[in-house]
Amino acid sequence: MQHDQIIWEVINNQFCSFKSKIERERTFCRNPYNVTGLCLRSSCPLANSRYATIREDGGRIHLYLKTVERAHTPKDMWEKIRLSRDYGKAMKQLDEHLAYFPKFLVHRNKQRMTKIHQYLIRMRKLALKVKPKLVGVHKKIERREDRREEKAVKAAKLEESIEKELLERLKNGSYGDIYNFPETSFEKALEGVEGEKDIEEEQRELEEMEEEEEELIEFVEDFEESDDESEKDVEEYYGDETKGLVGTSSSESDSDSDDEIDSTTHSKKPSNDDDEEEITKKQPRKKKPKKKRPKVQIEYEMEEENEGQHEIMPAW
Amino acid sequence: MSAAARPLCSVFSTSGDKTTDVALPAVLTAPLRPDVVQFVHTNINKNHRQAYAVQMKAGHQTSATSWGTGRAVSRIPRVGGGGTQRSGQAAFGNMCRSGRMFAPTKTWRRWHRKVNTTQKQFAVASALAAAAVPALVMARGHKIDQVPEVPLVVGGDVETLSKASKAKALLEKIGAFDDVEKSANSKKLRTGKGKMRNRRYVMRKGPLVVYSTNDGIEQGFRNFPGVELANVDRLNLLQLAPGGHMGRFVIYTQAAFEKLDTIYGATGKSIPVAEMANADLARIINSDEVQAVVNPAKSAPKKYLRKKNAIKSIKALEKLSPYQVAARKSETKAQESRKTKKSMKKTKKRGIGKEFYEKMSTQGDVCEDGF
Numbered sequence: 186m187q188h189d190q191i192i193w194e195v196i197n198n199q200f201c202s203f204k205s206k207i208e209r210e211r212t213f214c215r216n217p218y219n220v221t222g223l224c225l226r227s228s229c230p231l232a233n234s235r236y237a238t239i240r241e242d243g244g245r246i247h248l249y250l251k252t253v254e255r256a257h258t259p260k261d262m263w264e265k266i267r268l269s270r271d272y273g274k275a276m277k278q279l280d281e282h283l284a285y286f287p288k289f290l291v292h293r294n295k296q297r298m299t300k301i302h303q304y305l306i307r308m309r310k311l312a313l314k315v316k317p318k319l320v321g322v323h324k325k326i327e328r329r330e331d332r333r334e335e336k337a338v339k340a341a342k343l344e345e346s347i348e349k350e351l352l353e354r355l356k357n358g359s360y361g362d363i364y365n366f367p368e369t370s371f372e373k374a375l376e377g378v379e380g381e382k383d384i385e386e387e388q389r390e391l392e393e394m395e396e397e398e399e400e401l402i403e404f405v406e407d408f409e410e411s412d413d414e415s416e417k418d419v420e421e422y423y424g425d426e427t428k429g430l431v432g433t434s435s436s437e438s439d440s441d442s443d444d445e446i447d448s449t450t451h452s453k454k455p456s457n458d459d460d461e462e463e464i465t466k467k468q469p470r471k472k473k474p475k476k477k478r479p480k481v482q483i484e485y486e487m488e489e490e491n492e493g494q495h496e497i498m499p500a501w
Numbered sequence: 502m503s504a505a506a507r508p509l510c511s512v513f514s515t516s517g518d519k520t521t522d523v524a525l526p527a528v529l530t531a532p533l534r535p536d537v538v539q540f541v542h543t544n545i546n547k548n549h550r551q552a553y554a555v556q557m558k559a560g561h562q563t564s565a566t567s568w569g570t571g572r573a574v575s576r577i578p579r580v581g582g583g584g585t586q587r588s589g590q591a592a593f594g595n596m597c598r599s600g601r602m603f604a605p606t607k608t609w610r611r612w613h614r615k616v617n618t619t620q621k622q623f624a625v626a627s628a629l630a631a632a633a634v635p636a637l638v639m640a641r642g643h644k645i646d647q648v649p650e651v652p653l654v655v656g657g658d659v660e661t662l663s664k665a666s667k668a669k670a671l672l673e674k675i676g677a678f679d680d681v682e683k684s685a686n687s688k689k690l691r692t693g694k695g696k697m698r699n700r701r702y703v704m705r706k707g708p709l710v711v712y713s714t715n716d717g718i719e720q721g722f723r724n725f726p727g728v729e730l731a732n733v734d735r736l737n738l739l740q741l742a743p744g745g746h747m748g749r750f751v752i753y754t755q756a757a758f759e760k761l762d763t764i765y766g767a768t769g770k771s772i773p774v775a776e777m778a779n780a781d782l783a784r785i786i787n788s789d790e791v792q793a794v795v796n797p798a799k800s801a802p803k804k805y806l807r808k809k810n811a812i813k814s815i816k817a818l819e820k821l822s823p824y825q826v827a828a829r830k831s832e833t834k835a836q837e838s839r840k841t842k843k844s845m846k847k848t849k850k851r852g853i854g855k856e857f858y859e860k861m862s863t864q865g866d867v868c869e870d871g872f
Contacts, residue, residue: 188533188634188636189781190780190781190782190783191533191780192634192636192637192640194535195533195535195631195637195640195747195748196636196637196640198535199535199539199746199747200640200641200744200746201640202639202640202641202642203640231636231637231639231640232636256635256636257508257635257650257651258649258650258651259635259639259645259646259647259648259649259650259651260646260647260648260649260650260676261649262635
C-alpha cells in the first residue's frame with residue numbers, strides 16, 4: 186500500500202515497459218493482467234497491490250486475484266479461480282469473490298467478463314460456418330517465383346522432350362500397330378530430328394523405305410502411290426504402277442543387301458516416283474531440321490492421301 | 502515503514518528449494534527516489550568517456566592571407582603562392598574547403614562529472630531498494646513471472662559454482678532463466694556507426710548476480726548473455742539502474758545479502774532517510790484522525806450562465822412569471838381549437854350547400870323530356 190503511489194509515480198513519469206502510446210492521446214498497457222487495457226492509476230496491475238482481472242484461456246474464464254500478502258512472490262502472486270461457464274452463475278461468483286474490492290475494479294471485471302462471454306459466443310458461431318482460410322500474398326515472393334517459373338519452362342524445352350519421348354516410344358514399338366507408319370520412315374524422321382544425316386542419305390533411305398513399304402503393308406504402298414497421284418496425271422499414275430511393280434521385285438531381292446546398292450538400283454526405275462516423292466519429301470524435309478512440326482504435318486498428309494486412295498483402291 | 506519489524510526473506514538452495522529465512526537488510530527499505538537515481542546516473546555515466554578531438558593544427562597549416570578589397574573576390578584569406586590548384590583557394594574559415602571546423606573540439610573538454618559521495622550512496626541505496634520491489638523490476642522489463650520471491654537470495658555454495666552448466670541449472674530452478682533467455686533473444690546489430698566502432702551488438706540486460714567472495718562464481722555465471730556480476734562491496738549504480746531506470750533484477754548470494762546490513766548500517770554507509778515516513782497521501786487524508794479535525798468540504802462557487810432574455814426565451818419567462826407562460830399556452834390551445842372548429846363548420850356547410858345544389862340541378866323523372 187505504501188509503495189503503490191511511489192510505484193505509480195515511477196511508472197508513469199519514468200519508464201514502464203508495458204506502456205504503449207499507439208494513439209496520440211491514449212496510453213495503453215500491454216500487461217496481460219490489466220483489466221481495462223489502458224495505462225491508468227486505478228487499472229495498473231503493478232501499481233495496485235490489491236487487484237483483480239478476468240482472463241480467458243481456451244474457452245474457460247478465470248478470475249485472477251492479487252493481494253498485498255503475496256506482492257513479493259511473483260510466482261504465486263495471482264490466485265486463479267475458475268468461473269462457471271454459465272454467465273449468471275459466473276456473475277454471482279464475481280460478486281462473491283470481489284465483495285470487498287473497490288467498486289471500480291468490480292465494475293470493470295464484470296464488464297470484461299461480459300465482453301469475453303460475448304466474443305466466445307461469436308467464436309462458436311463462426312466456427313460453425315466454413316470460412317475460407319486467408320493466406321497472405323507475398324508480393325516479392327510471388328514475383329520471384331513467377332520469374333523463375335518462366336525461366337524453368339524455357340529451360341525445360343517441353344516440346345523437344347515430348348517429341349523425343351513420342352518418337353522413342355514409336356521406336357520401341359510400344360504403340361504397336363495403332364499407328365500405321367512405316368518403321369523406316371519414322372526412323373528417318375527420328376534421325377531427321379537429330380539432324381545427323383545428309384540429304385542424299387535421306388534420299389537413299391527414302392528409296393529403301395519405299396521398298397520395304399511395298400513389302401510390309403499395302404497401305405504403305407498405296408501411300409506412296411497416292412503421293413504420285415496427287416502430283417501426276419492419272420495416265421502417268423498407271424504407268425508408274427508398272428514401274429513400281431518392277432521396282433518391287435527388284436526391291437525384294439535387294440532389300441537384304443546393303444542400302445547403297447538398293448538405292449542405286451532403285452534410283453533408275455522408280456526414280457520418277459522417288460524423285461517426285463523425294464522432291465515432295467525433300468522440300469518439307471529441308472524444313473524439318475529447321476522446324477519440327479512440319480514432320481508431323483507430312484505424316485498427316487500421307488494419311489489423308491491414304492484415305493483418298495481407299496476410295497479408289499476398291500477398283501483393284 | 503517501521504524499521505523495527507523487518508520482514509523475512511527466504512533463502513533458496515542451489516536446487517531451488519527454500520531453506521532458511523534472513524531478515525531484510527535496512528537498505529532495501531530506503532526511499533525510492535527516481536529523480537536522484539536519474540541525476541546521479543547521467544553524471545556517473547560520463548565518467549568512463551574517452552576524449553576525442555580534432556587535430557590542433559587542422560585547417561591552420563597554411564600561410565593564407567586575405568587579398569583585401571578591390572580584387573573582385575570575397576575577403577576570406579586565400580592561399581598564396583602559385584603553380585598549384587591550391588593557390589588562391591580560400592582557407593581558414595569553417596565555411597571553406599579544407600578549412601578549420603567551427604569551434605574545433607578540444608581534449609580539455611570537461612568529460613567527467615563530480616558527484617557528491619553522499620548523493621552517490623543515496624542513489625545506490627535507492628536503486629537497491631527499488632530492486633526489491635517486484636513491480637518496478639517488472640516495469641523495467643525483466644521477466645520475473647516465475648521467480649519465487651523478490652529479493653531473490655540463493656544460499657549454500659553458490660559462490661563456488663564455477664561450472665556454467667550448473668549455474669544454468671540453478672538459474673532455471675529459481676525461475677531466473679526466462680530473463681536470460683529474453684536477453685539472448687534480443688541480440689541485434691546496433692543501429693548506426695557504433696557497429697564499426699567495436700560496439701557491434703546490442704542486447705537487453707539480464708539479471709545481476711551480487712556475491713560476497715568470488716570462489717568461482719564469476720566463472721560460472723559470466724558467460725550467460727545479459728548476466729552481470731558484482732561484488733557487494735563495490736556496487737555500481739550503472740549496473741543497478743541501467744539507463745537511469747530503477748529496478749534491475751538482482752540475484753543475491755546469502756553471504757552478500759547478509760553483508761548488506763554491515764555495509765549499510767550504523768558503522769558503514771548511511772542509509773538515506775525518507776522525507777515522509779508514510780508517503781501514502783491518499784490514505785493519510787482519508788484516515789479517521791485527519792477527517793475528524795478537518796473542516797467540512799466547501800461547495801464550489803455558483804456558476805453563472807449567460808442571462809437569457811425573457812421576451813425571447815419561454816424558459817426564462819417561466820422563471821419570472823409562470824402565469825404568463827400558462828396563459829400563453831392556454832391561449833394557443835384555444836386558438837387551435839377555434840381554428841379546427843371553424844374549418845369543420847365551413848366544410849360541413851359547404852358540403853351541404855354543394856349537395857343541395859347538385860340535387861336541385863338534376864333533372865327529375867317527371868321533367869325528363871324537358872317539360
